[in-house]
Amino acid sequence: MSDTNTTSSQNQISKQPASNAKARQLLGIRGAAAGETSIWKIRLQLMKPITWIPLIWGVVCGAASSGNFSWTLENTLLAAACMLLSGPLMTGYTQTVNELFDREIDAINEPYRPIPSGAISLTQVKVQIFFLLLAGIALAYGLDRAVGHEFLTITCIAIGGSFLAYIYSAPPLKLKQNGWLGTYALGSSYIALPWWTGHALFGDLNWTIVILTLIYSFAGLGIAIVNDFKSVEGDRQLGLKSLPVMFGVTTAAWICVVAIDLFQIGIGSYLVSIRENLYGAIVLLLVIPQITFQDMYFLRDPLENDVKYQASAQPFLVLGMLFTGLALGHAGI
Template sequence: MKGAKAGETNLWKIRLQLMKPITWIPLIWGVVCGAASSGGFSWTLEDILKSATCMLLSGPLMAGYTQTLNDYYDREIDAINEPYRPIPSGAIPLGQVQAQIIILVVAGLGVAVLLDLWAGHPHFPVTLTALFGGFLAFIYSAPPLKLKKNGWLGNYALGASYIALPWWAGHALFGELTPTIMVLTLIYSLAGLGIAIVNDFKSVEGDRQLGLDSLPVMFGVGTAAWICVLMIDIFQGAIAAYLISIEANLYAVILILLIIPQIVFQDMYFLRNPLENDVKYQASAQPFLVLGMLVVGLALGHQ
């Protein structure tokens, strides 16, 4: 959290801090949306257990791996922006962080294979999704590519990781992952790109010093804030237009109604002072975005 202080000594709590449990929630939710869009989920004990296992894969394991990996490669910039974090504060040795990264990704891939075998998949779509997600997380954080150095590529990779990838895993587990679903969720991830930009405002100074081209560094705080909110609103609106095109009109109206409060909070908080109000904006507006994702999943499942 902003303004936190170093001081935690319990190694297991530090490990959990590195995995950032708060970030698991949207990925777990993405699995729910994918299961809904598949049209194949039923409220049987087996399907509930399958979905819970897929949530374990997407949240604690793969998101935990991603977050730990990111903190490992961001230790220099965090020493400037957030020196209280576990790695720059020296609360955990680098060797233990490396071991945690390896254990989480291996466990995640193992659970993905288990899910494909459980579902009887001949082509292992959940495993392929997990492999792609693990690779994307690596090139996002690690040199030489380090996608996060580029504000556009890095934030889109982050948005897709939080929306498209868990959605694909949940959908593939209970149905056939079609090109239509993949393209729609990748478009939805452009709204996620906007959400990812919000996270860049807290580290503008460190990004500038280390040459990371985040959007607030590239365009300035005010312009980047407008880019952020326009991405969030326009691409949710594009999904609503698609729902109208397939005659899922009720779902489209509900999605539009969920976009409206996001616009209100953008005006109230984010656009007025993105550096001070980024966390307040996320807490206020993001519940409406994730509810909209479920509405879209249900619409596609019913179609």
Template sequence: MSDVRQLLGMKGASGTTTSIWKLRLQLMKPVTWIPLTWGVICGAAASGGYHWKLDHVLAAFVCMLMSGPLLAGFTQTINDFYDREIDAINEPYRPIPSGAIPLGQVKLQIWALLSTGLGVAYGLDIWAQHTIPVLFFLALGGSFLSFIYSAPPLKLKQNGWLGNYALGASYIALPWWAGQALFGYLTWSTALLTLIYSMAGLGIAVVNDFKSIEGDRALGLQSLPVLFGIKRASLISAGMIDLFQLAMVAVLIAIGQNFAAVLLVLLIVPQITFQDIWLLTDPIKFDVKYQASAQPFLVLGMLVTSLAVGHSSLTHVM
């Protein structure tokens, strides 16, 4: 089980492998691909233009491949490259700080994933017959955001608020935009909506900072647990997740999607319950249990919201 956790890129894992491909997969952290691929599904649902036919199914799959394994894999690999000193404190078993993979191989993987991801994005633009390569620009912008999140001198992750919001937007807004642009039109209204929704993603990102508090403090990274302490940071995390989902409830009511608003409220309630049981009790000890129990309700809420948006006028107003 520990080897599986390590292969998926989960924190707290241990174990060793000499397989170069297993090491490459560890760097890409497959567990992080799930929200990206789900975001594409939500964007496709919000577009109002997705249909259950072969070419649409294949295009959606390729878009999920681009967002998850390729560009999220790029993001995780470049983050590990620039975080090797922190990981030597927090997660010394990771491929780079353990010395299991040479830095030259890591750089090769970064460029291979980035170039392939951008190429796939452009191919999807051709399939969708875009006059402006929207998906390519989204992929390029997201990749640049990933770079400045991890790399100096900007290194957005040094700032707990800015870095976590960049992470939240990358996991919610960007794949949503990709899915919506692929099958319909990306409007200013839905772009703004998803950027607001990404504030809930900021709260989720904070959960990942608790186990890194020792290394972050040692190297001067101002994560929210470092800034506010574990108890206050857990309250901020829960508050951001709940508050901005409730903001989506208000939006759904405003656009006349009352049934979806009720469903979203019903999906928020168990999240609050699991926050009380796990997150607010001990976010370091119970972070995996909390995310495993609460996150399915959050992502289902995203789908409910996207389907409601797809049936509203928001996808047709520029």
């Protein structure tokens, strides 16, 4: 991306209606404006609420795959607490850590973000990170105790996930510097970890579920690549090896869509192989509109259409996840 294109993009952002820009800023969507003064809104911006949705949905899919969820008041409250854990607390922690260690990149790509714009101090950001981490682990422990786990499965998932989130963003490991490893770590965090948590809350987490969701996470790898296109200029300047930087925008876009489609097709085929034919067929059919939107938007201009593509195609991907969870629960996997 040339400096001219970057300037043009920033000019387009500045021309957005003020209310629209503030809403995008609050949710953590690219294309916003600086100027927020409420410290609580700034803290929320750091946590990027728009990114909570896939993790919350992953809990739903895990509950479905357990085969044991029923609509009782107790189960509903447990599920809501688990969604709070996976979304606002652990994903909020992850995003705040990422904002802290990506502040130099954001100064190039998204200077309106809270840290590079100077809206919040680094000390305040660090306090928020520790609060979210401790609250998340405490809630995970409470959920383990509430369902009588002898082995603290949910607590271990929370601790492991928080560690993965830290080394993804923070030096010296900073997994996001490695295009393949970092992108898969992000994809698995969006699919496998919340799925395991929801499944463990209502059932017994087993190796079949673990392996299947790790395979499914390769589709999440494709989704994670989509997120790299918005920061390709800053990544290139700072030497971060995201896939768009390593392979170029066009090739990375193709890697992205192939990963998204291929592994969903593989999961759908697996469901057919275990005689969950209806669910398998639904998962396979849900890939078709995703391919359509990939052709309409993403492959034609991934830099311009990344957000539009995700808004159009991802609902079909997450529906496929739910039907997969229902199928596994029905099959007693």
